[in-house]
Amino acid sequence: MTFFIEVVLSGLMAGIMYSLVALGFVLIFKASGIFNFAQGVMALFAALTLVGFMEKFGMPVWLAIIGTILVMIALAWVIERLMLRHLVNQEPIILFMATIGLAYVLEGLGDILWGSDVKLLDIGIPQGASDWMLDSFDIYVEKLEVFAAVTAAIMVTILAVFFQKTRVGRALRAVADDHQAALSVGISLHTIWVVVWSVSGIVALVAGIMWGSKSGVQFSLSLIALKALPVLILGGFTSVPGAIIGGMIIGVGEKVAEVYLGPFVGGAIENWFAYMLALGFLLFRPQGLFGEKIIERV
Amino acid sequence: MTIDDLSTEVLLKVEDVSLAFGGVKALDGVSFDIRRGEIRAIIGPNGAGKSSMLNVINGFYHPQQGTITYKGQTRKQMRPYEAASQGIARTFQNIALFKGMSTLDNIMTGRNLKMKTNLFWQALHIGPARREELENREAVERIIDFLDIQAIRKKPVGKLPYGLQKRVELGRALAAEPELLLLDEPMAGMNSEEKEDMSRFIIDVNMEFGTTIALIEHDMSVVMDLSDRVVVLDYGCQLADGLPHEIRANKEVIEAYLGVSHD
Amino acid sequence: MIYRETGQFKDNYSDDQALFPIAQDRYVIYAVLLVTFAVVPFVLNQYWLNAVMLPFLIYALAALGLNILTGYCGQVSLGTGGFMAVGAFSVYKLMVAVPELGFVPLVILSGLITAAVGTLFGLPSLRIKGFYLAVATLAAQFFLIWMFNKVGWFFNYNATGMITSPPMTMFGVIITGPEGTPAAKYLLVASFVAVFALVAKNLARGRIGRNWMAIRDMDIAAELIGVRPLIAKLSAFAVSSFYIGMAGALYFAVWLGSAEPTEAFDINQSFLVLFMIIIGGLGSVLGSILGAAFMVLMPILLKNVLVNGFGTNSALAAHIEIMTVGALIIIFLIAEPHGLARLWRIAKEKLRLWPFPY
Secondary structure: OHHHHHHHHHHHHHHHHHHHHHHHHHHHHHHHOOOOOOHHHHHHHHHHHHHHHHHHOOOOHHHHHHHHHHHHHHHHHHHHHHOHHHHOOOOHHHHHHHHHHHHHHHHHHHHHHHOOOOEOOOOOOOOOEOHHHHHHHOOOOEHHHHHHHHHHHHHHHHHHHHHHHOHHHHHHHHHHHOHHHHHHOOOOHHHHHHHHHHHHHHHHHHHHHHHHHHHOEOOHHHHHHHHHHHHHHHHOOOOHHHHHHHHHHHHHHHHHHHHHHHHHHOOOOHHHHHHHHHHHHHHHOOOOOOOOOOOOOO | OOOOOOOOOEEEEEEEEEEEEOOEEEEEEEEEEEEOOOEEEEEOOOOOOHHHHHHHHHOOOOOOEEEEEEOOEEEOOOOHHHHHHOOEEEOOOOOOOOOOOEHHHHHHHHOHHHOOOOHHHHHHOOHHHHHHHHHHHHHHHHHHHHHOOHHHOOOEHHHOOHHHHHHHHHHHHHHOOOOEEEEEOOOOOOOHHHHHHHHHHHHHHHHHOOOEEEEEOOOHHHHHHHOOEEEEEEOOEEEEEEOHHHHHHOHHHHHHHHOOOOO | OOOOOOOOOOOOHHHHOOOOOOHHHHHHHHHHHHHHHHHHHHHOOHHHHHHHHHHHHHHHHHHHHHHHHHHHOOOOOOOHHHHHHHHHHHHHHHHHHOHHHOHHHHHHHHHHHHHHHHHHHHHHHHOOOHHHHHHHHHHHHHHHHHHHHHOHHHHOOOOOOOEEOOOOEEOOEEOOOOOOOHHHHHHHHHHHHHHHHHHHHHHHOOHHHHHHHHHHHHHHHHHHOOOOHHHHHHHHHHHHHHHHHHHHHHHHHHHHOEEOHHHHOOHHHHHHHHHHHHHHOOOOHHHHHHHHHHHHHHHHHHHHHHHHHHOOOHHHHHHHHHHHHHHHHHHHHHHOOOHHHHHHHHHHHHHHHOOOOO
């Protein structure tokens, strides 16, 4: 029984990690209707920059983090200026393809600037198993993952408040609905987009830190983005809580399937299980658990 | 024209049709019929449920209550494919043309159900597929001549002005050689010259091809001139049903459109 | 002035509907075909044939397939790699089991098998659209690759999981595997592309093509001209997968010689072919071919310029290449979302007036 609980907990934690990446997606999608395929690479890039600042420039952790945040904001500004501005009101598929292009650009850039070898990321997050859990319940839980879960919870709360209560948040939602209509009521599309992509970049940094601390900063980090897709489908593309819950469901589902079903079919089910789960969801509830229903009118 | 002049065969009858979206009732117990060969106008203030009624006849919306009888067959709801294959065609308020295709191709799509050759022949484009394509091209060119749109036949419809787009949409509907043609605000957004043209087309279609027409329209003079009978909807309910001059004099209709003055 | 159509009147619909109604276009096509079949195989050396023309033509076939699904019918698919794998593994099993049928029929058979698989994975398209469909096709992509990796039957229980193409001959010349003659391979693949490009054009200008485009442009309205979305979408998946399956079979048997599923048919392939049709032009046969040429030639050109020209080391060159591909995608999407095919059409328009400015 404890083994099952461990599997579930491990799945929940992995799920939270997915959610962190998915959160970045949701932000950008909510505010600009763009599905940012480059989100995973942004997380990688942020982590690379952080490590780079710490190692190559010898900055202390807190300075490096601030530096990276500034870099991500600058990146958002550049993306808006060079790419988004010119793609206003294009079809979603074109925007999506552009972000794939962006992913390639960032990947190459990251490799050139900071090198493509695996790097260790240690910013002082507690590592190792939680002794308390081990002693009290005989269950193995990583302290890092608990830390990630708490961070995610804090971020979600901040973001939820931001979107619902602030003027900027409202403007963001308007922009997501209709670029041109938002422009016509005087919302500055460009500022909004820089804001959103910056916030998303910071979220990517957090995700990058968590993943990087866990398994080192390496290229495979960008592939996590692909895993975020099923998370979004489950949770709904426009829902912040959906990203979290979707992430947890995917995380648990994957782990449980791998452990209990995997042995029967040769293992490595994790590669596609999340997608099949998402596919199932799409067939019965296309807008996900919390997304907005799409209504078509003639 | 008096009521006796019209043929008495009922082509379409809707009985007690009710349609609701969530809490909003779009149609509430509407019943009327359309006789073969007539031009039937459906009028009413905005939001009265006129387009919803057409969508029900077409099969896009499925009413919660009521029946639709078409060509003698009664059913609870229509399906779009069924409607199309049984000879119902329509145009839309907001123009539902295929923006990526040319005028010619759009109208050719209207011939879809008349074309039967399979994938293999089409891939080779010889023999039966080619003959069929050329035959249907001829039929479509006749429609293009009728609507006087020869000059724009190769243009992508997305680039055409609104009035011409409406004409192309009519062409696509006509290409299917329908028995019942549903027109949703065909004159919307047109100037008086364009309206005259469109009216002429509608009358020609009705008289030359014998097509039965159901017409949603806001312009009262058009309604009075073109239609044989009129049904009036308001807030999803049926207000009146009869000949144009009767409707024009009907007190409730006038109130619904113009509002009641309170002393 | 060169490209004028004055004096070229058509007096029947048949001529008007011809593939290349304008005479100048016809001459260009004849010239291209002549060069392709009669000149190139004798002029180009082995490296060019093997490393450039073969992949270009094979990807052109795949791009044609994907364009049918995504460009004409509007169904986004990220499963191209997986379907190419289906084609490759099908032809492998067939070559081992029934080599006497001859290579070309086996390729066509693998195309048909892939069409069946593609139709199956296309079923979700009835309920799901746009992005969501793209994600559903990712499920197909990951699942198929996993399956070809794990299930021993597909690679005949070979220890490495790789499949290798047995040599097969046509008219006495070896055309598959590493021993194949480059010129022969080239002619074989070029013939495939020529034939199936023509088929694609025919389908596009007929009833099925129009129905696909109707679904793409406004699927709700398509229903009321009697298009059954089910049939239209599944037929698009089927035909598209047929093309992509054949491309996969040729990719493995004629070009690579041997393949391992996770490397040869992974998600990057899916992206690559998608880039080809976006850059080349959605909904265009010419676009598919131009896009394939661009995406195959460009990295080679780049590497040559960087490594041989500037002396950059190859690791750095690889990174720059990735960045350039990404940047080019973005630039194309901003400048000409309708791709190279549209640029070609614009060029022709300009040629009508040249040398006059207006």
